[in-house]
Amino acid sequence: MTTTPVRTAAPVARGPVSTALLSVLTGPEDTPEAAYRELASAVENAVETTQDVLADEDLQLSLxxxxxxxxxxxxxxTGNREWDPELLRIRAVLEARFESELRERVPMPDPMPQDGTELVDTMFAITGGAEKPTLATWLARHPSEEILREFLIHRSIYTLREADPHSWGIARLRGRAKAALVEIQSDEYGGGRPDRVHATIFAQSMRGFGLDDTLDHYLDLVPAPTLASMNVMSLFGLHRRLRGAIAGHLAAFEMTSSIPNKYYGRAFRKLGYGEDVTWYYDEHVEADAVHEQIAARDLAGALAQEEPELLQDVLFGAAACLYVDGLMGDHMLECWSNERSSLREVEPAAAL
Amino acid sequence: MREERPEDPTPEDPVVITPCPNGPLLVRGDVMIAPEPGAEPQKPPRRVVALCRCNMSSIAPFCDGSHKLANFRTRPPRYNIGSPREDADESD
Known part of the structure; x- marks a missing residue:
């Protein structure tokens, strides 16, 4: 198996914050104070003035x-930026705005479940929409080369890193919930077989379709809702405080996966694609029917039982997954049913 | 303080089957599955498999989530599998 190649070019900025951020990230290793100041003031201004963080191209790219x-x-x-205190401070400002908008907008079930057992029932109830997956059934009815190409491009942002955001949660859980998360992630990572790592199977689907499987190769093409879908996982995964939310997110993700993936596989087969492309989808029909049970009961349910103070966040994470991925799906569907591209137009200079 | 390690598990860890309410049977452990009576048993591709109970699955004997479309409902277990074993009272 080949390893996935690496993107080398910086993405194109989408506004004042990402412009200032990219000039720090790609500038001299010893960042001039003025560059930090410019970034800080762009961020402060943007979090005050943005109307909709989830749809804000500049802020979602920056996050x-x-x-x-x-x-x-x-x-x-350039340089070693992972723990740059000024960048972490900037991230915290953006995250505070992102999280507060999510808390405000994501619809929570009413009445709320009172314990782990009730939570499992609620999880099945709120993910019940997967029984009529609009995007998936639409794709299976109207597959075309162009639409499936766009679909793979949107999905590539997360799926070439499939499972990674939820793995941050492993170290933050204990007991039954930790064991459940590891059991799911082990399967995501191929159960010890590199050729069965789900991200690797997806990379093969992309190549089989004639797309480039370099990580983030299509970053400039994907709009804010697609980035928000990834960013919400990173937000939940990278904060111990939000460990309930990352567990709930994974549970909702797994619980709404089997049935849509059956339709996605069907769409690719309709256009004559073979197993190299459809394996990813076929694999997920079977794998996620397993993961759904483990994630709902042993991950989400057990976590809410063992740490009752996290119950609310487990549900918030699940509801946020459905809401944000719903926005991403709605965007695609709205564009395609109006015969528009769902991707961003890029300057020829940044051509792929 | 480190606790004393329990005895290593026996190489033949039992296979564990968990009936999920309104869903599949989860099967954990080292199992082989014969697709039909008389067929050659095969090793499933993952450590935990979900076996269809609703008979709607397109990938039977495995579950594909179709029970949700069929609004499949199971009865609660009526046979008391979990009755305490004679030797379960090992407080030390």
Whole structure:
């Protein structure tokens, strides 16, 4: 198996914050004070004036780049930036705005479950929409080369790193919830077989479709909702305080996966693609039917039982997953059903 | 303080089957599955498998989540599998 190649070019800025951030990240290793000051004032201004953080191209790209420092690789970044105190401070300002908007907008179930057992029932209830997955069934009915290409490009931002954001949570959980998360992640990472790592299987699907499987190769093309979907996982995964939310996020993700993946596989098969492309989807129909049970009961349910003060956040994480991924799906569907591209137009200079 | 390590588990750890309410049977452990009576048993590709109970799965005998579409409902277990064993009272 080949390892995934690495993106070397810096992405294109989308506004004052990402412009200032990229000039720090790609500038001299010894960052001039003026560059930090410019970034700080752009961030302060942006969090005050943005109307919708989740749809804000500039802020979502900036958060994505700040999180990228923790995942890597980010070859365009000069110096050792992962724990740069000024960048962490900036990230905290953006995250506070991001989280407060999520807390405000994500619909929570009413009445709230009172314990782990009730939580499992609530999780199945709120993820029940997966029974009629709009985007997936639409794709299976109207597959075209262009639309499936765009679909893979949106998904590539997360899926080439599939499971990584939730792995941050492993060290922060204990007992039954930790064992459940490890059991799921082990399967995500191929159970000891490198060729079965889900991100690697997805990379093969991309190549089979004629796309480039370099990490973040298509970053300039994906709009804010796609970045927000990844950023919400990084936000939850990188804060111990939010460990309930990262557990709930994974549970909701797994619980809404099997049935849509069946339709996605069908869409690719309709256009004549073979197993090299559809394996990823077929694998997820089977794997996520397992993960769904473990994630709902042994991860989310057990965590809420063992640490009752986290119950609210487990549900918040689950509801946020459904809400933010819903925005991403709505965007694609709205564009495609109006025969528009769901991707951003990039300057020829940044052509791929 | 480190606790004394328990005896290593026996090489033949038992296979554990967990019936999930309104869902599949989760099977953990070193199992082989014969696709039908008389067929050659095969090793499943993952450590935990979910076996279909609703008979709607497109990948039977494995679960594909279809029980949710079928609004499949299981009965609560009626046979008391978990009755305490004679030797379970080992407080020390």
């Amino acid at each position: 994505f780049l700040l999180y990228l420092l923790h995942y890597g690789p980010a070859e365009f970044v």
